[in-house]
Amino acid sequence: MKDKFYAYIQNLQDQICAGLEAVDGTTKFREDLWERPEGGGGRTRVIESGPEGSGVFEKGGVNISAVHGKLPEAMQKMFGVGEADFFACGLSLVLHPKNPMVPTVHANWRYFEMYDTSASLSTGSPKIIEQWFGGGQDLTPYYLFEEDAKHFHQTCKTACDKHNPEFYPKYKKQCDAYFWNSHRNEARGIGGLFFDYCKANEQMSMEDWFNFVTEVGDSFLEAYVPIVERRKNLEYTPENRTWQEIRRGRYVEFNLVHDKGTLFGLKTNGRIESILMSLPPNVQWVYDHHAEAGSIEEKLVNVLENPIDWI
């Protein structure tokens, strides 16, 4: 399963980068290969055009990695287990468009295996104690276009429904709960899907989970690119841009204060630049800033404070 899923995300990275380069029109991804001293490594692909560039994406990354070795102590604690060996691979992406009318997007699909260390020492082949999938995709607009929110969620729902009609409502709810900036009492964005610890059970074999997770992965470009196409040439003012940069501050707050994936990476010797590629390029913090009553900015804040059903 691990080889099969890693082959899938390698191919998916190629597809997604090609799709994004096509919609960007000018900027190309640069690639950095890296190795993890303790085992494994990754292929980081970053796109950066900057605020003055002509491309759509001011900054973003589409990264894959596959790491293995002794389970770090921080992870032992997180999973409530003792010493073990592990393998983890996944694709993570974040895209920060320059135009405030185009939403930021995040997605991640990952697979995890944990082995009984003693068994692998005695028999020579590792015994899998646990294996699971996790991931999802979610949208963070700066200006709310209901049409876009519905399209994104409908694409998520269509992918889910092919596997189980209960998945979309369940993982949509989990997404709203996970990407919650509790210190601000608001969501990071308008959500999408979030699932974790997807393990074999009576309904779903690991093969079934593989089919589900790759279905969601395959839906990403369809969920996001039409939104980019619709909004990338809209005009915007310096005030729109300021609002975007202030909202990006909330994105930074979530990723550095609450996001388990980011904190996990920072505390377990991950490659810092690959982890923090998720941070937006230009950000503002303004003291006690609030959207004006009745403004289109406030319309966004209202749905962030009270997540709604888009379908």
Added chain:
Amino acid sequence: MKDKFYAYIQNLQDQICAGLEAVDGTTKFREDLWERPEGGGGRTRVIESGPEGSGVFEKGGVNISAVHGKLPEAMQKMFGVGEADFFACGLSLVLHPKNPMVPTVHANWRYFEMYDTSASLSTGSPKIIEQWFGGGQDLTPYYLFEEDAKHFHQTCKTACDKHNPEFYPKYKKQCDAYFWNSHRNEARGIGGLFFDYCKANEQMSMEDWFNFVTEVGDSFLEAYVPIVERRKNLEYTPENRTWQEIRRGRYVEFNLVHDKGTLFGLKTNGRIESILMSLPPNVQWVYDHHAEAGSIEEKLVNVLENPIDWI
């Protein structure tokens, strides 16, 4: 002691704000009074001129607060105690100058009391279980002027030496250790003083600690203002400004990922805008950015990676 120290920081806030307004020349602090639903409140003073303003300080705050009530669970865990009542007051300040040649500064002085809840219920007057002072001041330059670093540290040392010749080396070392961005393997800035849990012992009564902490508080303007005066009119390039904004990103990373005070506030229903006034106004994250070999920017990075003795 708590009334005496709170009176001190009220007065110190006035003095520091007046001193900073004088060196800024144009921008004044605005004041927000706030109340904590669970008990107490604060007086937040924020200065904001923005990147286009004519003042020295692009953004900053000099805040005091005094809060009390039931010790929140997160604090019980932090201090390794059960249910208790508490009182805490302090002054916190952060100043982000616009000119990259002027360093950012942070300072904090605080006092804490914890009470035996059962004793206070039976006798009507609370029994203090623990009381301590904490605080310090530290400098975060974007360009390194050795003269400034030496002046700041010398002022810290002079204040310390009046009380105990061992304090400066001890608290300077603690400052380097505390403001360490472990995920970057570098210090946030060039340090200063950091002390915590200063409790009565054979050498120092609480009165002695009060005298020490207020000595450091009184030294702040002397430590910082001459540096601002020397650098505030230096010319700088857009490239200097970009470097400053990228380095401010590291400041954000420290405050949101590692700083116990910030995380404590965010997780215990503190006033968010007063806590996050510490975040810089304009910030950049650039993928895999490094100072050029042999540049003045690299000179700064070298002392951040390997903190040195300035005296």
